[in-house]
Amino acid sequence: MKKFKGYLIDLDGTMYRGSEPIASAADFINALNKKNIPYLFLTNNSTSTPENVSDRLNQMNITSTSRHVITSSLATAKFIKHQKSDANCFVIGEEGLYKALQQEGLTISEEAYGSDYVVVGLDRGVTYKKIAEACIAIRAGAEFISTNRDVSIPTEHGLLPGNGAITSVIEVSTGKHPIYIGKPETIIMNEAISELGVAKQDIVMVGDNYDTDILAGINSGIDTLMVFTGVTPYHEYSSFDKKPNYHVKNLSEWIDHI
Template identity: 35%
Template structure:
């Protein structure tokens, strides 16, 4: 079966798996997309793992991928900083995968708050008082704040767990400042990075994810066909109350074949 879609941006957490548990039918759904001629790019707002680690995780679930098939918010953030803050020293809250992405992109990182020229916020599961003290001292009037993503929570194996919103909220509570830039979903920065890597126009692309405020909002902003799956954080009451409307709502990505027959807009 062929389809009009040339590409798909597919979220991972809550769409292909919850924690370490794969969503039933997820691997078959990816095969269905590829057999229909759809190029697949895996897209996640989680900056705590490298693309290589995601390749291993997907392989354990029967999904083939290469590192070039995976876009993390860490990669998008590193690319953004390398372009917009190429000569600036970054004070970073995050884990090893983010630091590695920044290093690969040539971003200069400092662990001295007073040297900071840009502050980067991401999830650090080893949060402590000293870390927040460092961030507070790194943020001067006019210091840009860049967050890898805005997610308050993410799906875990046994339920929701905190995400980068824990850090962003803490910093905003201290300083009264929200991030100046969100690099990951739902930003156009992330969308353009992923679409450019995929080599597909937004109008010919699916965006599949479990979040209205990141996945679906981003897809709608840039003009993809949006698909919300119910296997992550969005329940019926949230969907009904939201002003963000996906083009399709599926119980699971396992039902993706039904979307491939979608007619082009008039």
């Protein structure tokens, strides 16, 4: 069995479900730490900051620092910075997105019209007025960026609209398609691979969601390890067009391969 030198790891459904850690998640991370194998957590969540995420992991006894966390907001901010380091951004989103953009030194514009970028992340306080302003700015030429395609987010109240659903209002109204950043896109993956500092052939992407985690790995040309502790049920395995390189029912089965 191949020994990987770097791990990219999904969170929801792989490390925890809601507020509950998944069995063996802490042991899995401890095994990586013990062998000094670098890893990063990769989440499409755009509302939390890396600090919020690592606090949550630590509360579940899963070792992490904020530097272990790449959110779709962080990857979005880095992507925009590469394109235009003094960009002016009109933002629909929450704290995680605002802070990520500010930390990259980008300007947050109160005025949509005339901004360089309209950046959309999940915003549970979004208004019609803000969406309308975003549409006008995009029609006037602003670049349209969206943190991720997720159409719904699992909560204790049920499946609520995700950022992909919010983004669709603007997409449908303007007829313009955004650049998506989060998994399964390669943009967030390239950011993570470069941050990890390990050659691509030695990295594995670990996750429970075929459509985001596993396709992200496949799309970016790295190996994939699928776990069945989250959204994609095991019985769907046979229907995958492109299979993950490895799959386990849960992470405990993989620890010996680290």
